[in-house]
Amino acid sequence: MPHADVTAIPEALTKAQTYEYLNEQVEALCFEQRNWVCNLANSASLLWHAFHSLPGKSQSVNWAGFYVLNPKAESELILGPFMGKVACQTIKFGRGVCGKAAADGKSVVVEDVDTFPGHIACDGDSKSEIVVPIVKDGKVLGVIDIDSTTASTFDEEDRKGLEKLATILADACDW
């Protein structure tokens, strides 16, 4: 099967079912492949296509990807694989939504980024955001970062689905 067919996500699925499909596909792609760049690159593609297969606000997703620990700077994230427009290269722990999630090791769902203290506007079109940390053995390895041009795009189902994805990737990759 051509790999691209994996992104043909059935459109009749609910959001919960879409995350279930996505996470099953990521597990399959990571089978016998532990390279983190390769696995995050394909996961970013799956995320992008999953959001755009859903009805409503999920179609407003304009950036889907990853930041990982910067091997050259302490307490700093650096850009990983993603789908979307050119993005900020590094983010200090504690700065903006990504930095907050990385510093606290907890997911952050932001309904309106303009009201988030210290928000970093990589893209002025982004209006809402969800960031989920990737954690292994108590250490933050990176974050999943999703932006949308519509306010209040992300909810509890997104948080649960992305936290499951973060768990899969934490275990499935050599970081």
Add this chain to the structure above:
Amino acid sequence: MPHADVTAIPEALTKAQTYEYLNEQVEALCFEQRNWVCNLANSASLLWHAFHSLPGKSQSVNWAGFYVLNPKAESELILGPFMGKVACQTIKFGRGVCGKAAADGKSVVVEDVDTFPGHIACDGDSKSEIVVPIVKDGKVLGVIDIDSTTASTFDEEDRKGLEKLATILADACDW
């Protein structure tokens, strides 16, 4: 300036001017940032948006990204950052268009992938392809890979523009 604005590529440019713009932006993004994952991720985004800013066949580009040397296997490429649908994870040197360009250290422009011996159909929709090796000190470090759903999308201008990009990235990143 928000980083996303870099992808707002002026639409009135010729293909040669678009590559000039793209390569200037990549040089600027790589200034004081030598992390290859970060730099290839933003370059893939720029490439995708550059092709889609051009008229004609360039808009049929359905995959733009990178394969790099697999640190875990000799003479093998592994998927790097990209824009598009889920892609093949590893490619042996010599296999398909990417493997050919990596093995020979030379660019390959394919007008119709169905006539290319040993073509790997990661995506059955892809009809033409250009692959340009990234070479430093005589060693192939990876390839730039662009696919299109239209036959004969890529020409000498693409080859020249992407070979310039490959030279910039070879020097600007720690691999």
